[in-house]
Amino acid sequence: MLSRQSIARLLQDSNPLLRRFSSMEEQLQPNGFDLTVGEIYRLATPGRMGQDADDRAVSELDLLEFSTDGWLDLLPGPYLVTFSEEVNLPLSLMALCFPRSSLIRSGVSIGTGVGDAGYRGRFQALLVVHHPAGYRLQRGARVAQLVFFPLDTPADQGYAGTYLNENLPTES
Numbered sequence: 001m002l003s004r005q006s007i008a009r010l011l012q013d014s015n016p017l018l019r020r021f022s023s024m025e026e027q028l029q030p031n032g033f034d035l036t037v038g039e040i041y042r043l044a045t046p047g048r049m050g051q052d053a054d055d056r057a058v059s060e061l062d063l064l065e066f067s068t069d070g071w072l073d074l075l076p077g078p079y080l081v082t083f084s085e086e087v088n089l090p091l092s093l094m095a096l097c098f099p100r101s102s103l104i105r106s107g108v109s110i111g112t113g114v115g116d117a118g119y120r121g122r123f124q125a126l127l128v129v130h131h132p133a134g135y136r137l138q139r140g141a142r143v144a145q146l147v148f149f150p151l152d153t154p155a156d157q158g159y160a161g162t163y164l165n166e167n168l169p170t171e172s
Contacts, residue, residue: 015090017087042064
């Protein structure tokens with residue numbers, strides 16, 4: 001796993017590991033990098049997963065609006081969170097994403113997938129509010145930590161799936 005020092009070096013690269021983060025000092029951790037809340041969506045329709053790629057459909061989403069002071073009150077249930085930070089994994093790294101322990105201690109979980117070598121985009125995750133009274137969340141809050149692992153040899157081909165370059169601003 002990459003250390004704080006290795007991640008910091010990769011953030012200074014000409015093609016940095018992460019962009020559009022708000023505070024390296026706050027987000028850079030001993031063993032990873034904290035991701036912050038960008039947008040939150042309610043899952044509006046069911047999805048499906050078949051054997052073939054053509055038999056896959058993700059849920060349609062409804063964007064939730066933060067209040068003027070930047071807060072959002074979430075009822076119990078599932079949500080999709082898009083993180084603020086742009087991730088740019090080189091062919092020599094993969095990433096795993098974990099919830100911050102403060103969420104877990106409040107009855108909120110985050111489910112994520114694998115960040116494959118060559119992925120570029122803004123990660124999304126399933127945020128589930130389990131607490132029956134709900135949860136209050138502020139835009140920009142640090143809710144997950146991305147942990148990076150070097151591959152034994154760089155991938156000869158990077159991620160080229162549906163989610164490559166997802167959620168990036170048009171000028172990226």
